[in-house]
Each structure stands twice: as C-alpha cells, then as structure tokens.
Amino acid sequence: MGRDEATTxxxxxxxxxxxxxxxxxxxxxxxxxxxxxxHIQQLSDEVLQVEEGSLYPALxxxxxxxWVVAEWGQSDNNRRARxxxxxPAGRKQLTAEITExxxxxxxxxxxxxxx
Amino acid sequence: xxxxxxxxxxxLFLFRRxxxxxxxxxxxxxHLEMKARESGAAAAQRAFGNAALLREDCxxxxxxxWLDVLASDVRFALRLMRRNPAxxxxxxxxLGLAIGGNALVFSLVDAVxxxxxxYAEPDRLFYLWTVEAAAQRAMNTSYPDxxxxxxxxxxxxxxxxxxxxxxxxxxGGEPERVDALTFTPGLLELLGIRPALGxxxxxxxxxxxxxxxxxxxxxxxxxxxxxxxxSVQLDGEAYTILGVCPAGFHFPPNRFSGDPEIFVPxxxxxDRTAWSxxxxxxxxxxxxxxxxxxxxxxxxxRVAETYPNERRGQGIKLDAxxxxxxxxxxxxxxxxxxAVAFVLLIACANVxxxxxxxxxxxxxxxxxxxxxxxxxxxxxxxxxxxSALLGMASAxxxxxxxxxxxxxxxxIAPERTAFFTRVRDNGVHLNLTVLAFTAVVSxxxxxLFGTLPALRTTRPRADLAxxxxxxxxxxxxxxxxxxxxxxxxxxxxxxxxxxARLMAVDLGFLPERLLTMEVGLPHAKYPNEKARTAFFARxxxxxxxxxxxxxxxxxxxxxxxxxxxxGQIRVGNPPVIGRAAFHAISPRYFQTMEIPLIxxxxxxxxxxxxxxxxxxxxxxxxxxxxxxxxALGKVVVVYGVRVDLTPEGPKLRPAEEPLVVVGVVGDxxxxxxxxxxxAELFRPYTQQPQSGMSIxxxxxxxxxxxxxxxxxxxxxxxxxxxxxDLKPMQAWVATDVAERRFVLLLVGAxxxxxxxLAAIGIYGVVSYAVRQxxxxxxxxxxxxxxxxxVAALVLRQTAVWVTAGMVAGIASALGLTRLLTAYLYExxxxxxxxxxxxxxxxxxxxxxxxxxxxxxxxxxxxxEALRHE
Numbered sequence: 001m002g003r004d005e006a007t008t009x010x011x012x013x014x015x016x017x018x019x020x021x022x023x024x025x026x027x028x029x030x031x032x033x034x035x036x037x038x039h040i041q042q043l044s045d046e047v048l049q050v051e052e053g054s055l056y057p058a059l060x061x062x063x064x065x066x067w068v069v070a071e072w073g074q075s076d077n078n079r080r081a082r083x084x085x086x087x088p089a090g091r092k093q094l095t096a097e098i099t100e101x102x103x104x105x106x107x108x109x110x111x112x113x114x115x
Numbered sequence: 116x117x118x119x120x121x122x123x124x125x126x127l128f129l130f131r132r133x134x135x136x137x138x139x140x141x142x143x144x145x146h147l148e149m150k151a152r153e154s155g156a157a158a159a160q161r162a163f164g165n166a167a168l169l170r171e172d173c174x175x176x177x178x179x180x181w182l183d184v185l186a187s188d189v190r191f192a193l194r195l196m197r198r199n200p201a202x203x204x205x206x207x208x209x210l211g212l213a214i215g216g217n218a219l220v221f222s223l224v225d226a227v228x229x230x231x232x233x234y235a236e237p238d239r240l241f242y243l244w245t246v247e248a249a250a251q252r253a254m255n256t257s258y259p260d261x262x263x264x265x266x267x268x269x270x271x272x273x274x275x276x277x278x279x280x281x282x283x284x285x286x287g288g289e290p291e292r293v294d295a296l297t298f299t300p301g302l303l304e305l306l307g308i309r310p311a312l313g314x315x316x317x318x319x320x321x322x323x324x325x326x327x328x329x330x331x332x333x334x335x336x337x338x339x340x341x342x343x344x345x346s347v348q349l350d351g352e353a354y355t356i357l358g359v360c361p362a363g364f365h366f367p368p369n370r371f372s373g374d375p376e377i378f379v380p381x382x383x384x385x386d387r388t389a390w391s392x393x394x395x396x397x398x399x400x401x402x403x404x405x406x407x408x409x410x411x412x413x414x415x416x417r418v419a420e421t422y423p424n425e426r427r428g429q430g431i432k433l434d435a436x437x438x439x440x441x442x443x444x445x446x447x448x449x450x451x452x453x454a455v456a457f458v459l460l461i462a463c464a465n466v467x468x469x470x471x472x473x474x475x476x477x478x479x480x481x482x483x484x485x486x487x488x489x490x491x492x493x494x495x496x497x498x499x500x501x502s503a504l505l506g507m508a509s510a511x512x513x514x515x516x517x518x519x520x521x522x523x524x525x526x527i528a529p530e531r532t533a534f535f536t537r538v539r540d541n542g543v544h545l546n547l548t549v550l551a552f553t554a555v556v557s558x559x560x561x562x563l564f565g566t567l568p569a570l571r572t573t574r575p576r577a578d579l580a581x582x583x584x585x586x587x588x589x590x591x592x593x594x595x596x597x598x599x600x601x602x603x604x605x606x607x608x609x610x611x612x613x614x615a616r617l618m619a620v621d622l623g624f625l626p627e628r629l630l631t632m633e634v635g636l637p638h639a640k641y642p643n644e645k646a647r648t649a650f651f652a653r654x655x656x657x658x659x660x661x662x663x664x665x666x667x668x669x670x671x672x673x674x675x676x677x678x679x680x681x682g683q684i685r686v687g688n689p690p691v692i693g694r695a696a697f698h699a700i701s702p703r704y705f706q707t708m709e710i711p712l713i714x715x716x717x718x719x720x721x722x723x724x725x726x727x728x729x730x731x732x733x734x735x736x737x738x739x740x741x742x743x744x745x746a747l748g749k750v751v752v753v754y755g756v757r758v759d760l761t762p763e764g765p766k767l768r769p770a771e772e773p774l775v776v777v778g779v780v781g782d783x784x785x786x787x788x789x790x791x792x793x794a795e796l797f798r799p800y801t802q803q804p805q806s807g808m809s810i811x812x813x814x815x816x817x818x819x820x821x822x823x824x825x826x827x828x829x830x831x832x833x834x835x836x837x838x839x840d841l842k843p844m845q846a847w848v849a850t851d852v853a854e855r856r857f858v859l860l861l862v863g864a865x866x867x868x869x870x871x872l873a874a875i876g877i878y879g880v881v882s883y884a885v886r887q888x889x890x891x892x893x894x895x896x897x898x899x900x901x902x903x904x905v906a907a908l909v910l911r912q913t914a915v916w917v918t919a920g921m922v923a924g925i926a927s928a929l930g931l932t933r934l935l936t937a938y939l940y941e942x943x944x945x946x947x948x949x950x951x952x953x954x955x956x957x958x959x960x961x962x963x964x965x966x967x968x969x970x971x972x973x974x975x976x977x978x979e980a981l982r983h984e
Contacts, residue, residue: 032145033142034146034150052146052169053168053172056143056172056173057173057175057176060173060174061176063128064128066120066121070138079145080141082141082145
C-alpha cells in the first residue's frame with residue numbers, strides 16, 4: 001500500500017479496505033472502481049486515499065471470494081465501465097467486518113481513555 | 116461449501132484469463148481517463164503509476180501467476196532444447212535408454228512380484244504342507260490327513276486338495292496328452308472363480324465328470340456351448356463335461372510341469388501314507404497367520420499322535436501363496452532392478468556432465484538475468500525445470516523403447532520359474548503402475564543430474580571459481596561412473612565365469628543328437644503290466660527300425676527333466692538304510708545315452724519279469740555303499756519303490772525286493788547341471804513296468820527332423836497314443852540353465868551399457884578439459900613441451916579419476932557381489948581373476964576414451980592457441 005509517503009493524505013488502516021469497499025457498494029449500489037475510490041475519498045473528507053494499486057487487486061480478490069460480482073455497464077458520461085455489485089455473501093461479510101471493526105475500535109478506545 | 120465455490124471461481128478465472136485480462140486493461144483505461152478529467156493527464160498518469168505492474172498485482176490476486184511463470188519457463192526451456200539439438204538428442208537418448216531399461220525391468224517386477232494373483236482376495240490364500248520330521252521339508256499330504264485338517268480347523272473358511280495329472284485325450288482329432296488337475300469339490304469356489312459356461316463340481320457328481328479349460332474348449336470343441344453335457348474320452352474313458360473354466364484361468368499359479376486344461380474330481384485315496392496331494396486354504400476374514408499357524412500346528416500334532424505309524428511328520432507349514440509363487444523370482448527381480456538402476460545412475464552422471472559443459476556456455480545468459488534482478492533461487496528453479504523437462508522427454512523415449520523391448524523380454528523369460536508362468540498368465544505390460552514408476556524414476560533422475568550443475572552454474576562468482584572447481588566435480592562424476600560400471604561389470608563377469616564353468620561340466624551322457632518324448636499309457640486300455648511292457652517293446656522295436664535312428668531306449672525318467680523319483684534302499688549286513696534315485700529302463704538305455712559301463716554288464720533280453728531281480732547302480736551309489744568292495748554281486752533291497760499312479764489314486768508296490776547288482780555305470784548330472792551326482796539305481800522295465808515312460812532316440816542327423824516320423828511310429832503301435840514333450844535333449848539341457856542365462860543376459864546387457872556410458876562420459880569430460888586448457892597447452896608447447904608430455908598431462912588427470920573410481924568400485928563390488936551368490940557356480944563372489952579382468956577392461960576403455968582428446972591436445976598449434984588469447 002501507499003508508496004507515496006509525501007502525501008498529506010492518510011493511508012487506509014490495514015485490513016479495513018475490504019470493509020470500506022463493501023460499505024461503499026452497500027451505500028451506492030453497483031459502482032465502478034473509480035467511483036468507489038472517489039466515494040471513499042469524499043466521505044472521508046479527502047483523508048482516506050485509495051490507491052489504485054490496492055483497490056484493484058482487492059477487488060479481484062473480492063471477486064474470487066464471491067463478495068462482489070462485476071458487470072460491464074454504462075457510466076454517467078456514457079463510457080463503458082466495469083460495475084461491481086455486492087452479493088449476499090458480500091453483505092454478510094460486511095456485517096462481520098463491521099462487528100469486528102467496532103470491537104477493535106471499542107477496545108482501542110478503552111485503552112486510550114484517560115486514566 | 117464456501118471454499119468449494121471459491122475454488123470453482125478460481126478455476127473459472129483460470130480458463131477465462133484472457134478475457135479477464137482484457138477487462139482489466141479496459142478498466143484501467145477508464146480509471147485513468149476519469150482521473151485525467153479531474154487532474155490532468157500527466158498528473159493522473161503519475162498518480163496511477165506503473166499500469167503493467169498494477170495489472171500484474173491484480174492477476175496475482177487470481178492465484179494463477181505461478182502457472183504463467185511456469186508456462187513461460189517451460190517455453191523458454193523448450194526453446195533452448197530446440198536451439199541445441201545435439202545436446203538434447205544425446206541427453207534424451209542416454210537417459211531414454213536407461214529409463215527404458217528401468218521400465219522394462221520394473222514391468223517384470225510388476226508382473227512377477229507385485230501384481231496380485233488372479234484369484235479373489237489372494238492375500239487370504241495359503242498352501243498347507245506336511246512337514247517331514249527328519250528333513251524339515253514341506254511335503255505333500257494324504258487325503259485322510261487333509262480331511263482331518265479340514266474338519267478340525269476353524270481359521271480356514273474353506274480348504275481344498277488337488278494334484279496335477281495328465282490324460283490321453285482321444286476322439287475328434289489327433290490324440291493329445293493334456294495336463295489335468297484333480298481336486299476336491301470347492302476348489303474353484305475357494306479361488307473365487309466362476310465357470311464361463313456350465314457349472315463346477317457338486318459333492319454328488321460322479322468321478323467321470325470334467326471341466327474344460329477355456330483353451331482346450333476352444334481348440335477341441337471350437338468354442339461350442341453345446342459341449343456342455345457331451346463327453347470327452349480321457350485315457351479311453353468317457354467323462355461328462357459339466358462346465359468350462361473362464362479364459363485366463365490357470366491353476367496352480369506356479370506350475371513348472373504343465374498347465375492343466377482338464378479338471379476332474381479327486382477320487383479320495385484313503386491310504387494315509389499316499390502323500391500325493393497339495394492343500395490350499397482360504398483364511399477366514401479377521402483370522403491372522405499367527406493364529407492359523409498355531410491352530411494348524413496343534414492339529415498336526417494331534418493327527419500325528421493318533422496315527423503314529425502312518426505319519427511322516429509332525430508339523431503343518433503354511434505358505435501365503437502370493438509369496439510362495441514369487442519366492443524363487445523375487446530376489447532375481449531385485450538383482451535385475453538394482454543392476455538397471457546402476458545404469459540409470461551412470462546415465463545421470465553423464466547428463467550431469469553434459470549440463471555442466473552447457474552451464475559454462477550459459478554463464479553469460481545467467482549473468483545477465485542476475486543483473487536484471489533474477490534471484491539465484493529463481494534461476495536454479497529455471498534450470499531444474501529444464502532438467503525435469505529433459506527427464507520427461509527421456510521418460511517418453513524410454514517408454515517407447517520399452518514397448519519395443521517388452522515382447523523380446525517376455526520371450527526369453529525362463530521356463531520353470533515364476534518369470535515364465537506369471538508373465539504368461541499375467542502378461543508383462545507397461546500398465547499404470549509401470550508408467551507411474553517410470554515417471555517417478557525420471558523425475559528423481561532429473562533432480563539427480565540437474566541439481567549439481569544448477570548449483571554450480573549459478574554459484575556466485577562462478578567465473579572466478581570455475582577452473583579447478585568444475586574440473587574436480589567432473590572428475591568426481593567420472594569416478595562415480597567408473598565405480599558403478601565396475602560393480603556391474605564385476606557382477607556380469609562373475610556370472611559369465613560361472614556360466615563358462617557350468618557349460619564345461621561333463622553331463623555324464625552325450626546330449627547332442629538325442630530326441631526325447633514322453634508316453635503315458637491310459638490305465639483303461641493297458642490295465643496290466645504285460646500289456647504295458649508289450650506296448651513299449653512294440654514301440655521301441657518300430658522306432659529302432661526307423662531310418663535315421665541309431666539306437667532307442669525307454670526310461671522312467673531322463674536326466675535334467677526334473678521328474679525325479681527316489682526311494683528307500685537297504686544294503687549289507689548289518690543293514691544300512693539309504694535313499695537313491697530309481698529308474699526303470701529298457702536294455703539299450705546306456706548305449707543310447709552314451710553313459711559308460713564301468714563294471715559288469717548291461718541289461719539284456721534275458722532280464723524279464725520272470726528272471727531274477729537285477730539292478731545296475733551308478734558309480735556314486737557303489738562308492739557310497741561299498742567304498743572298499745566290489746559292487747558286483749551285492750544285494751540291494753528296495754521297498755515299495757514306485758507309486759503307481761492310477762485314476763483311482765496312487766497305488767504302492769508292497770513288500771521288499773532283493774536285487775542283485777550286475778553292473779556299475781558312470782554318473783550323470785541328474786537333477787541339474789550344477790547339482791552334484793546322486794546315488795542312482797536302474798532296474799529293467801520288464802521287472803518294474805511303468806504306465807508312463809520317456810523314450811529317447813540317438814539319431815544320425817538333426818533330431819528335430821525325425822519328430823513327425825517318430826510320432827507316426829508311436830501311432831503305429833497305438834493310433835490313440837499321444838506323445839508329449841517331443842523335443843531334442845538339448846532343449847532340456849538349455850532349460851536347465853535358462854534362468855541363469857536370463858539373468859546373465861540382462862545383467863550382461865546392463866553391464867555393457869554401463870561400460871559404453873562410462874566411456875562416453877570419460878570422452879566427454881576429457882575433451883572438454885582439453886578444450887578448456889588449449890591455451891595452457893599452447894603455452895607449454897611454446898615453452899618446449901613435447902607431444903608426449905602433453906598427452907601425459909591429459910592422461911594423468913584422467914588416470915587419477917579412473918583410479919579413484921576403480922578403488923571405490925572394488926570396495927563396493929566386494930560388498931555387493933555377495934548378493935549374487937545364488938547365481939554363481941564354483942566362483943567366489945570376490946573372485947580375484949574376475950575383478951582383475953574387469954579392472955583391466957575398464958582401464959582399457961578409459962585409455963581408449965582418452966585417446967581422441969589426447970591426440971587433439973597433441974595437435975594443438977601453439978601459435979594458434981596463443982593468438983586466441
């Protein structure tokens with residue numbers, strides 16, 4: 001991930017990329033890779049930078065795992081684009097990832113609480 | 116479920132890789148375009164980075180990258196092999212021959228040792244033998260004993276007794292002697308064999324019923340299903356055909372005398388001393404061999420105690436039939452496998468040497484690959500892959516060669532061994548087992564010959580280390596080849612030596628121009644001694660008068676036929692009890708065989724059934740029982756000498772008979788060429804009539820030319836009388852050493868290959884060394900070295916390797932040739948002359964292989980060599 005150390009944007013925390021992609025797709029419906037990246041950047045107020053070098057391999061792995069399926073469709077500007085769509089398995093995975101994430105966040109929160 | 120779906124999706128990705136790749140590319144393009152709109156083309160491109168690398172990363176996610184890498188490596192390796200056809204051909208040919216040899220020998224091992232016998236669950240089948248108390252020999256069993264065993268045993272689910280037999284088959288075509296098997300009902304069921312047609316015996320079937328072997332049914336009845344219910348004439352009596360055995364059914368699996376084609380119910384002989392049956396049992400599921408051994412041991416003791424006077428032994432021995440059948444051939448098979456494995460090792464050493472030379476030539480290519488980032492492991496992987504491909508190609512070549520060699524191998528399988536019977540019953544095939552073995556062998560070989568060169572070629576700073584280091588490695592490989600070749604040659608040499616000694620053995624008779632046959636008279640037609648004697652007298656007279664026949668005789672058995680009958684004798688006062696081989700012969704037997712008469716007289720027409728009992732003994736007999744006395748006029752008492760085999764079962768001759776020695780004849784090799792003569796006694800056949808005799812003719816010319824005339828002459832004596840084994844005595848003589856010859860042929864062929872490969876190996880290494888040292892040689896010559904010095908320089912180096920290999924070879928051979936003891940005759944496994952001859956041969960070959968490169972070294976032009984600097 002992130003070869004560009006000079007950027008002011010923050011790297012995506014390890015292990016959360018799947019969750020972010022899944023959540024984006026859950027919210028947006030079918031979407032292409034560029035759209036997913038844009039979505040994550042915008043909602044995170046440009047804090048989270050999704051590198052192409054991470055996004056596309058991750059999408060390929062998710063295809064293999066069966067969390068998403070890909071279809072060619074028409075983009076807003078009338079270009080052929082590859083749209084990713086959440087599958088039921090992907091939805092289940094999202095729930096699982098969120099639960100896990102919340103557990104970790106809560107734990108970190110407890111550790112970081114002022115004594 | 117989820118994992119399975121994932122695997123499925125992965126496979127889908129594999130097969131649609133091309134499409135997916137295009138998708139990915141378009142997707143990237145789209146992404147880049149969108150980004151360019153946002154921040155300008157150059158910035159987008161910069162942010163996007165290396166598109167090719169990204170696509171690679173994506174493909175890696177599919178999990179098939181290794182396959183792409185492998186495919187490209189394979190393509191590269193194949194391109195290399197094509198670009199270097201001479202190297203490729205030599206390597207594939209060398210390895211292919213060696214692998215083919217391994218496949219051939221392993222197909223033998225598979226057929227003879229590994230493949231299960233063609234019966235149901237053969238692992239549960241056991242032979243049961245009576246163990247003779249004195250000799251601890253496994254012997255046949257009598258019917259009453261068998262019945263007791265069967266009734267008292269619990270570990271065996273079923274048990275059957277059988278005995279090999281033969282009949283004269285008449286009616287519908289030429290009379291024919293057919294091998295038969297008589298057995299107690301239930302044998303086929305015990306073996307798990309169903310008849311192809313009709314049914315097997317039931318307990319209430321009469322004794323005049325028969326099953327036909329498939330081959331006999333096809334031959335005599337044209338495969339007509341209507342044969343069931345008809346009858347066949349066996350020894351002149353009608354037997355009703357109940358069924359036909361399935362094609363490919365053979366029993367017993369190890370039969371060194373005949374292949375039964377007629378099956379008749381056993382007529383029980385209630386004499387407890389008629390030991391003529393073999394017993395087979397099927398263990399109950401769950402019953403182990405130990406339990407079976409214990410139970411049968413107890414039964415054996417119980418029966419022995421009940422009938423103390425009629426038992427010849429105490430124990431019962433169990434043999435798993437699979438092991439029993441292969442027993443005599445397993446060691447031979449292993450020796451052959453070991454020998455051919457050595458050939459493969461030598462071939463591997465040769466190819467390794469070739470690869471080392473190749474590696475030197477490829478160092479540039481490898482250096483470049485390393486320079487652009489390939490790791491050493493990656494290059495080693497590539498080189499090993501090349502070796503594996505070479506190995507696979509050689510395996511294909513080897514299998515093709517083995518296919519060609521297979522029929523020849525099957526044809527020389529020696530009779531009277533499991534090699535012969537099992538190869539004939541099972542066939543030798545390049546089946547899946549053999550192919551799998553070959554694949555594994557070729558892969559192992561690939562790693563053997565590939566690893567060292569791969570490590571050496573990719574060694575860091577190989578350019579600096581190459582000179583001496585690589586030379587030493589090659590030298591070591593040559594030494595290994597010499598060592599292996601020495602072991603093989605020593606083995607072959609010892610066997611050749613043994614064979615020569617064996618062939619020089621005086622048989623005691625003259626086997627050339629002798630024609631032999633067997634004639635068995637049916638009991639129904641020849642019910643008494645007079646009729647039988649009359650037949651043989653008539654047949655012998657007719658044959659004697661035939662043109663081309665010098666002399667003719669009949670004998671109950673002939674030397675080297677291994678149809679030995681021995682009996683107990685008593686001589687002298689106080690009496691000495693002993694054993695001797697018994698023969699009944701016609702008067703002209705010794706003249707016909709050309710066995711010398713040493714003392715006394717031969718039998719003549721005056722020795723009849725009515726005249727006094729006479730006997731001729733051989734020299735061994737006379738020396739053993741009257742070492743200080745003249746044998747002539749002495750009395751030999753014989754007991755129930757010969758078991759008369761009749762369809763009702765064996766009948767024993769009762770009482771003792773005193774016989775007067777009238778002559779002493781020379782010893783013959785009776786059982787086998789390598790077996791020392793035994794005590795023999797001969798009686799006139801008029802005084803001990805036989806239902807079956809061998810007839811032997813001394814011919815003026817080639818005995819085989821008389822075969823038809825002899826058969827017709829026998830038919831003149833009795834038109835329904837078949838002959839068996841009508842063949843020259845030399846055929847028996849050849850059969851006697853057939854197994855030795857078989858092993859010798861194979862080991863000899865392997866040793867010759869080893870020698871050739873070693874020579875090629877030395878030649879290759881020395882030539883390479885000379886090429887490498889051209890400049891050095893040039894300098895030396897410029898400085899005044901003469902041709903002789905240069906040649907010595909080349910030879911000296913080889914001499915070191917060859918000597919090292921030879922020393923290792925002698926040491927290993929001393930240990931290994933002991934395994935050959937069973938194949939040696941009057942030669943010690945560490946026979947010094949053989950070892951010396953082998954060493955000389957190898958040294959000679961080494962020098963010969965050195966000559967061409969040494970000559971080219973001498974011819975080096977110093978100017979030319981230095982100019983190349």
